[in-house]
Amino acid sequence: MTILVTGATGNTGRHVVAGLARRGQRVRALTRDPDAARSVLPPGVELVRGTHTAPDAVTDALDGVTRLHITVTPGLADAGAELVRRAVDAGVRRMTVVWGGYVGPTERAVADSGVEWTRLEPQEFMSNTLTWIDSIRAEGVVREPYDSPSAVVHEADIAAVAVTALLEDGHAGRAYNLTGPQALTTRERIAILSKALGRDIAFAPITHEQAVDRLLATGVSREDAEYVIGWYASPPEEASTVDETVAEVLGRPARTFEQWVAEHASRF
Numbered sequence: 001m002t003i004l005v006t007g008a009t010g011n012t013g014r015h016v017v018a019g020l021a022r023r024g025q026r027v028r029a030l031t032r033d034p035d036a037a038r039s040v041l042p043p044g045v046e047l048v049r050g051t052h053t054a055p056d057a058v059t060d061a062l063d064g065v066t067r068l069h070i071t072v073t074p075g076l077a078d079a080g081a082e083l084v085r086r087a088v089d090a091g092v093r094r095m096t097v098v099w100g101g102y103v104g105p106t107e108r109a110v111a112d113s114g115v116e117w118t119r120l121e122p123q124e125f126m127s128n129t130l131t132w133i134d135s136i137r138a139e140g141v142v143r144e145p146y147d148s149p150s151a152v153v154h155e156a157d158i159a160a161v162a163v164t165a166l167l168e169d170g171h172a173g174r175a176y177n178l179t180g181p182q183a184l185t186t187r188e189r190i191a192i193l194s195k196a197l198g199r200d201i202a203f204a205p206i207t208h209e210q211a212v213d214r215l216l217a218t219g220v221s222r223e224d225a226e227y228v229i230g231w232y233a234s235p236p237e238e239a240s241t242v243d244e245t246v247a248e249v250l251g252r253p254a255r256t257f258e259q260w261v262a263e264h265a266s267r268f
Contacts, residue, residue, distance in 0.1 A: 080106025
């Protein structure tokens, strides 16, 4: 059995690859830069050049693949349905998909594919905290527009649920809401990070418009920028409600934000 992981060096993708490799699976990793991927992915993983946003370039990567992991990213909306169609035609019989924040074209294509599927619906990733690195290093400040509570989830837990759904029965046709074990405001996350680093970090609120402009400056489309900041402005109830799905699927507690910080503190 060969399992293809798209977005293989991304926040969740690299953990999916590593988790499958630990369980002795034959893993094929789709990546734009196989040379760079070798430094972050386990030895023995088959590396294939390509991106899931260009289905024409994925056909060869699907050869012999029976299970597929997809992470929905900007740019996949138009290509996702075609990717799913080609995967089914190639013989894929089980898929996991990490949604893009809502049930869009790719998510619907997976659900309508006729094969076993599991949709993972994480709310906010703990790894979003990495966007604070530059301002913390330079000024000891975090600038965000809102301070709402969020039950942030560790990206490795998202991946662990994906690995379980890919390898074990009982998860087909399920949409899993994934959160961490605690809802934390921005200020509370800063306090945890500050304690771990042993230095003060200030919270400096910015306006909604400033937050949108900051995303636009990174090359994000206005539509995507407005969606992301709009989510923070009016987060769904699920975002601040702790869900036990991670613990139920994995048979252990979800990782805490303190654990995430301990793993990444040196980057700040």
